Amino acid sequence: MAQGEFNLIRRYFAQPALNFKKASVLLGPGDDAAILSIPAGKQLVVSMDTLNESVHFPADADPFLLAQRCLLVNLSDLAAMAAEPLAFTLSISLPEPDENWLEAFSQGLAVVANAYQCPLIGGDTTRGPMSVCIQVHGLVPAGKALLRSGAKSGDAIYVTGELGDAAAALWWLMSDTRLNQRALSRPSEQVLNQAFYQPDARINAGVALRDCASAMLDISDGLASDLRHILRASSTDTNSLGAVLDSRLLPLSDIFRTMVPEQEQIKLALSGGDDYELCVCVPASRETDARAAMAVLGIRFTRVGTVVDCVGIDQAGIQLVDAEGAIKALDWQGYTHFVQGG
Amino acid sequence: MAQGEFNLIRRYFAQPALNFKKASVLLGPGDDAAILSIPAGKQLVVSMDTLNESVHFPADADPFLLAQRCLLVNLSDLAAMAAEPLAFTLSISLPEPDENWLEAFSQGLAVVANAYQCPLIGGDTTRGPMSVCIQVHGLVPAGKALLRSGAKSGDAIYVTGELGDAAAALWWLMSDTRLNQRALSRPSEQVLNQAFYQPDARINAGVALRDCASAMLDISDGLASDLRHILRASSTDTNSLGAVLDSRLLPLSDIFRTMVPEQEQIKLALSGGDDYELCVCVPASRETDARAAMAVLGIRFTRVGTVVDCVGIDQAGIQLVDAEGAIKALDWQGYTHFVQGG
Numbered sequence: 115m116a117q118g119e120f121n122l123i124r125r126y127f128a129q130p131a132l133n134f135k136k137a138s139v140l141l142g143p144g145d146d147a148a149i150l151s152i153p154a155g156k157q158l159v160v161s162m163d164t165l166n167e168s169v170h171f172p173a174d175a176d177p178f179l180l181a182q183r184c185l186l187v188n189l190s191d192l193a194a195m196a197a198e199p200l201a202f203t204l205s206i207s208l209p210e211p212d213e214n215w216l217e218a219f220s221q222g223l224a225v226v227a228n229a230y231q232c233p234l235i236g237g238d239t240t241r242g243p244m245s246v247c248i249q250v251h252g253l254v255p256a257g258k259a260l261l262r263s264g265a266k267s268g269d270a271i272y273v274t275g276e277l278g279d280a281a282a283a284l285w286w287l288m289s290d291t292r293l294n295q296r297a298l299s300r301p302s303e304q305v306l307n308q309a310f311y312q313p314d315a316r317i318n319a320g321v322a323l324r325d326c327a328s329a330m331l332d333i334s335d336g337l338a339s340d341l342r343h344i345l346r347a348s349s350t351d352t353n354s355l356g357a358v359l360d361s362r363l364l365p366l367s368d369i370f371r372t373m374v375p376e377q378e379q380i381k382l383a384l385s386g387g388d389d390y391e392l393c394v395c396v397p398a399s400r401e402t403d404a405r406a407a408m409a410v411l412g413i414r415f416t417r418v419g420t421v422v423d424c425v426g427i428d429q430a431g432i433q434l435v436d437a438e439g440a441i442k443a444l445d446w447q448g449y450t451h452f453v454q455g456g
Numbered sequence: 457m458a459q460g461e462f463n464l465i466r467r468y469f470a471q472p473a474l475n476f477k478k479a480s481v482l483l484g485p486g487d488d489a490a491i492l493s494i495p496a497g498k499q500l501v502v503s504m505d506t507l508n509e510s511v512h513f514p515a516d517a518d519p520f521l522l523a524q525r526c527l528l529v530n531l532s533d534l535a536a537m538a539a540e541p542l543a544f545t546l547s548i549s550l551p552e553p554d555e556n557w558l559e560a561f562s563q564g565l566a567v568v569a570n571a572y573q574c575p576l577i578g579g580d581t582t583r584g585p586m587s588v589c590i591q592v593h594g595l596v597p598a599g600k601a602l603l604r605s606g607a608k609s610g611d612a613i614y615v616t617g618e619l620g621d622a623a624a625a626l627w628w629l630m631s632d633t634r635l636n637q638r639a640l641s642r643p644s645e646q647v648l649n650q651a652f653y654q655p656d657a658r659i660n661a662g663v664a665l666r667d668c669a670s671a672m673l674d675i676s677d678g679l680a681s682d683l684r685h686i687l688r689a690s691s692t693d694t695n696s697l698g699a700v701l702d703s704r705l706l707p708l709s710d711i712f713r714t715m716v717p718e719q720e721q722i723k724l725a726l727s728g729g730d731d732y733e734l735c736v737c738v739p740a741s742r743e744t745d746a747r748a749a750m751a752v753l754g755i756r757f758t759r760v761g762t763v764v765d766c767v768g769i770d771q772a773g774i775q776l777v778d779a780e781g782a783i784k785a786l787d788w789q790g791y792t793h794f795v796q797g798g
Contacts, residue, residue: 140499145673146674147502147503158492162589164589195487203504207506207587242509249545
């Protein structure tokens with residue numbers, strides 16, 4: 115393929131709907147690099163994620179939806195730091211230019227870029243197997259980023275939204291035989307497509323929780339797996355942390371309860387990937403404020419457990435209260451991202 | 457492949473040789489995002505480049521050298537903005553974890569990261585066809601970045617170093633039959649391997665030229681092609697710019713003159729990719745200072761032409777003075793990056 119064809123591709127990403135002006139963006143695409151001005155009192159938060167065809171999304175994924183997912187999962191990392199979006203860079207590899215695909219992909223990107231006021235400021239377009247790498251840049255008041263390392267024993271564990279919908283959606287997209295029901299109404303199909311391709315990036319929730327939470331992350335590999343990241347990062351040499359989760363408290367959507375067999379629900383909600391909800395540790399003294407802040411935003415905010423000292427359980431161990439109130443160790447982990455033939 | 461194997465990969469990139477401390481890096485890898493503090497009076501410069509196997513490098517590329525190339529070509533973009541390296545992010549896709557490959561790749565990365573004091577602060581490791589995406593972050597005093605858009609008619613056009621060595625190296629790596637000589641001495645092999653895999657990122661030159669140059673970029677697709685970017689960006693509605701280059705002035709290395717047939721030399725030097733030298737426009741009043749600054753750094757700095765008003769040539773057109781002193785329009789462009797079977 116001639117380089118000229120790749121210059122054509124660039125045009126899809128050099129358009130006002132994507133490269134719109136923003137105060138801190140001094141120079142956007144077209145030079146050797148972009149230039150950002152970081153306001154006094156703010157720190158820059160950066161996160162990079164790559165999504166590969168047949169690994170993170172199906173080869174026939176709708177490019178309009180796929181683009182949204184690629185940017186949203188990156189924005190979710192900013193939300194998890196309590197940061198606000200500033201701008202993003204994009205490197206896209208394509209086997210060959212497909213104008214229809216590029217048109218739809220760039221439009222999907224523009225929808226999210228505008229919704230989150232996060233313009234495209236640069237990147238790269240290259241030939242190669244289909245792959246989308248995005249880096250998001252966000253701003254947070256100095257010292258106010260919420261890390262994974264601040265949880266303390268006794269903190270309440272909350273999650274935003276509902277768990278498992280994206281995992282159920284992936285089963286549906288892959289025609290998994292474990293589902294109760296695979297033929298769906300159009301509205302239900304839309305809910306599932308949105309759960310997988312258009313997860314909310316919980317920017318507003320993250321910002322609102324800045325002064326309430328002790329630790330936070332976004333759930334990409336399942337609550338069970340990701341909560342362990344918080345527990346490990348927050349443990350010290352003298353104090354190992356674990357958690358108790360109550361399976362009866364997990365926020366599950368109606369469609370999830372309908373589609374996923376009952377015996378699979380808790381496991382899928384805890385270990386299914388791609389939720390992009392926030393897992394938030396909140397000290398007892400801040401719970402009322404945190405709940406009030408989420409109520410104002412209209413975001414479901416559910417206490418699902420408690421951070422505990424690791425007595426009798428492994429470091430970063432999780433105990434699960436089952437439907438009968440019995441406590442057992444959680445010995446399975448998360449991650450069921452899309453992998454073709456995987 | 458299990459996710460656990462990818463956690464193993466992360467260990468190669470979570471090591472002090474790569475994640476070393478730097479004043480502006482408040483938080484490195486391991487959380488949802490990294491955090492940077494931008495010093496007062498500085499602006500942030502960001503650039504992202506992806507290198508794909510079989511497109512930008514051969515499938516059997518030495519991982520130790522490849523890693524250096526991946527980071528150096530990104531650092532070259534910072535040099536082209538007159539910025540200094542701050543930190544980088546890396547997203548690497550691999551079909552499967554290969555510990556020997558990862559060990560060598562991470563060591564190569566560490567060599568360059570340390571040489572340029574540019575630590576790795578985050579990124580992603582995913583399964584997929586081999587691909588390396590890097591974003592570099594640099595700092596420049598506010599308003600001091602050198603863009604492509606500042607050139608004026610009459611400015612002298614300079615290049616750092618020598619042109620065409622990387623293109624000759626690529627011919628050699630690909631056993632191109634156009635070369636005069638393909639069996640080389642070990643020292644010559646080393647020179648060519650370095651030209652392709654370890655190009656200098658001209659950070660010091662870029663910084664030293666901040667107050668001398670009117671426009672600057674790094675030459676990745678060949679001088680002829682990249683100079684046109686400056687000419688277009690610097691043209692205005694009322695004044696279109698072109699350039700006159702003198703083929704007799706092009707800085708060519710001894711090994712280039714030996715290996716490349718004479719009739720191919722000028723074309724390859726002007727249109728071969730991967731030089732990563734700086735192309736610098738300098739107003740007449742600043743030429744003495746610019747030359748002196750490069751002499752202090754011991755960097756070859758050669759005037760190869762002049763920016764002119766577009767009279768009688770196309771916008772961004774380039775005229776070439778040939779060996780006999782005759783002037784002709786340059787109608788071919790650059791770009792001979794590695795493309796397997798391309």
